Every structure is written in C-alpha cells, then in structure tokens.
Amino acid sequence: MKVLVFSDMEGASGINTYEQVIKEFGEPFEEGRRLLMGDINAAIVGLSEAGATDFVVADSHRRGSPPNVVDDKLQQNATVIRGDDISRYDYSGLAAQVLVGFHSKAGTESGFLSHTMSSLLGFAVRVNGRWAGEGELEIWKAGRFDVPTIMAAGDSALASEIKSFFSDIPTVAVKASESRTQVHCLDPKDTQDEIRKTAAHALNSLASFKVNIVREPINLVIAFKSEELTDWAAKMPRVKRIHKRAISYEAKDWEEARAAYHTAYHLAFRVVDPATARLGDDERVKEMRKELVRKMIRERWALPLEPLPNIP
Known part of the structure; x- marks a missing residue:
C-alpha cells in the first residue's frame, strides 16, 4: 500500500522563526530541516504500523530547491520528489495522502508564517467564493485523482482552517499560533508521537474517508x-x-x-x-x-x- 506524504515546512514541530525555513539563514535552516524530518518520519512510522509499505515524500517547500527533506534520514521505503516532479507526479496507485508541516492561508492574522504559495507576492487564491490555502489546494488535487487525504499536521491556525473546509480530515496541531510571527511550540517529542498515532489510526480507518473534490466549473x-x-x-x-x-x-x-x-x-x-x-x-x-x-x-x-x- 502506497501513501503520499506531502510536506511543507513552516508548520513543522518546533519551528518558531522564518530563519528556520530559509536556507540563506544557514544554521537555523539546518535545525528546521531536522525538525521537519521528525514530523515526516513520525507520519511514515504510523502509516507503516497501519500497513503502508511504500512512501512518496513530496518536498514542496520552495519546490524542494534547495532540499528541505534530508533523503538519507527518511524511515522505511520512501522516494522523494521535488520541483516539476511534484507537478507531474501520477497519483494512480496511491491509497491516501497525508499533509505534514503545513501552514494557514494568506490573510490569516493569527496564523504563524501564514501565506499562500508566496509571502513575497502576497499571493492569495479564492476558489468558488472561499479563500483557500495550500493545504486545501493539495487536498483538492489529490481528490481529482480519487485519492483521499487522511491527515493534516501544522500549526493551530492550519488545523482550524482544514476543519472549516473538510470536517472529516483529522488534524494535528503541533504548535499554538499567536500571530504571523509568534507561536508557542509544543514539545516535538509529544507532537511527533501524536502525528504517528493519528496517521496510524487514519490509515486503519481508510474506508471511512471520502474523496474531496471541487465543484466544477x-x-x-x-x-x-x-x-x-x-x-x-x-x-x-x-x-x-x-x-x-x-x-x-x-x-x-x-x-x-x-x-x-x-x-x-x-x-x-x-x-x-x-x-x-x-x-x-x-x-x-x-x-x-x-x-x-x-x-x-x-x-x-x-x-x-x-x-x-x-x-x-
């Protein structure tokens, strides 16, 4: 059973400053990568406990250039995709998708490092009358290929946002966001254990999840x-x-x-x-x-x- 672990970075456990998600800041970024790997591997371990055998990890933050995921630190049988390979990836054969390290959408005052695709552009997307974030966009993309999203992990603003769109998707709030630049991080050991347990429970309950798609046109x-x-x-x-x-x-x-x-x-x-x-x-x-x-x-x-x- 194959699962896509779609990773961003701002919403990872323990990350509390923009310096940890931008390579040009040096050592803080390396610490951010270590923290992100803890969340990704926790999800993979939990999914493995529930029967998943193959994993694809999408390194999506800044399109994976420079790399955020540390390939040789991944648990289990995982393949990493980056850049255009993410856009071109064929979802056929996937049992499910989970989101890790995600943040809330542009315009969220209480969301830590909230933005949609680019903070430098102030980019924002409204879909059929509702402003949507990167999490929703990836959930809808997977849904187009009949793949359910069964978990989303990020800050508390992201968790609330996902629930407002998709009440059936379980979320893990790894930190309490206070503003766009202030956040209270929980102990990564605790949040990563929660990610593991939530991922395992979700995959064990796979049959209960629906596929989320957008009304067209x-x-x-x-x-x-x-x-x-x-x-x-x-x-x-x-x-x-x-x-x-x-x-x-x-x-x-x-x-x-x-x-x-x-x-x-x-x-x-x-x-x-x-x-x-x-x-x-x-x-x-x-x-x-x-x-x-x-x-x-x-x-x-x-x-x-x-x-x-x-x-x-």
Whole structure:
C-alpha cells in the first residue's frame, strides 16, 4: 500500500522563526530541516504500523530547491520528489495522502508564517467564493485523482482552517499560533508521537474517508499584495481585472484552474525574481545573493498583513 506524504515546512514541530525555513539563514535552516524530518518520519512510522509499505515524500517547500527533506534520514521505503516532479507526479496507485508541516492561508492574522504559495507576492487564491490555502489546494488535487487525504499536521491556525473546509480530515496541531510571527511550540517529542498515532489510526480507518473534490466549473480569484504584481498576472488570456490587486478566471475543471493560478504566480514573480537573478551565478556573488534574500525575507515579515481584496 502506497501513501503520499506531502510536506511543507513552516508548520513543522518546533519551528518558531522564518530563519528556520530559509536556507540563506544557514544554521537555523539546518535545525528546521531536522525538525521537519521528525514530523515526516513520525507520519511514515504510523502509516507503516497501519500497513503502508511504500512512501512518496513530496518536498514542496520552495519546490524542494534547495532540499528541505534530508533523503538519507527518511524511515522505511520512501522516494522523494521535488520541483516539476511534484507537478507531474501520477497519483494512480496511491491509497491516501497525508499533509505534514503545513501552514494557514494568506490573510490569516493569527496564523504563524501564514501565506499562500508566496509571502513575497502576497499571493492569495479564492476558489468558488472561499479563500483557500495550500493545504486545501493539495487536498483538492489529490481528490481529482480519487485519492483521499487522511491527515493534516501544522500549526493551530492550519488545523482550524482544514476543519472549516473538510470536517472529516483529522488534524494535528503541533504548535499554538499567536500571530504571523509568534507561536508557542509544543514539545516535538509529544507532537511527533501524536502525528504517528493519528496517521496510524487514519490509515486503519481508510474506508471511512471520502474523496474531496471541487465543484466544477470553477471561479478563481487571484490576488496579490500590489497593483504592479497584478499588472503582470493580468497579461494572462481570459482573465478579468476585477480589482487593482486581483484578477478572476473561469476554469472548466481543476486541471485548468491549477494551471491558471500557477501561471499567474509565475508571471507576477517576474517582478521579484530579477532582484536575485540579476546577480548571476559567479562564486563571488553567492554571499551577496544570500544577503539579498535574507533582507527581502526580513522586510517582508516585518510588514503588517495586507487585507485581502474585498470582492463580492
């Protein structure tokens, strides 16, 4: 029996600062990787106890570049996928999916490091009238392939968010979020044991889970933190500019909707990316690149939360 362990990072046990999820901060990131591995391995052990034999681990934070998952520290028979391999992954043959290390969606004031796909862009996605986060997007993607999501682990804001969308999916709150930059972490030994037990119980109860899918056709609203970023996303075909910071798109099915919000994301990222890309790959500028990224991240999380656009 094969299970997909879809991992992010901000919602992992013990992680309490953005420095632990960004490689450019050095040693704190290595500690963050160690903490993330504890959660992933706890899920794998619990799933193994319930009969799973094969595991695919999606290293999704920053698309796994640089790697967050430490491949040689994984328990059991696990394969790691990163980057485009995650987008192209064939879900056929999976019994279930679990989410580990996830955070709440953009606009969540009480969510630790809350964002959707990119804090630098202030990116946000509304699906059929509800603002959704990365957890919901991955649950719907798996559902499109008839794969149920049977557990989600992250901070308390993420747990509440998942329950508000999918009341049947069990959650593990590994820390109590107080704001976007403040969180009270529980003992990782305790939370990882809870992840293990919850994963085992969920897989043992697999027959009771339903597959969660989106009602089609799909109305998308895609928002950004600034008008300039939205200008770039508005270059997409078939979009409507409905707000100075938002566009809308009508998709016939989930595949088209997912392609649309990824395209909008990449178009807008052209504004941010040159700040690092123009430095080139010369060895002499590697530290300059790191410092620029650190500066961008520090400034971003020091800013107040932009309210999501008020769109009927």
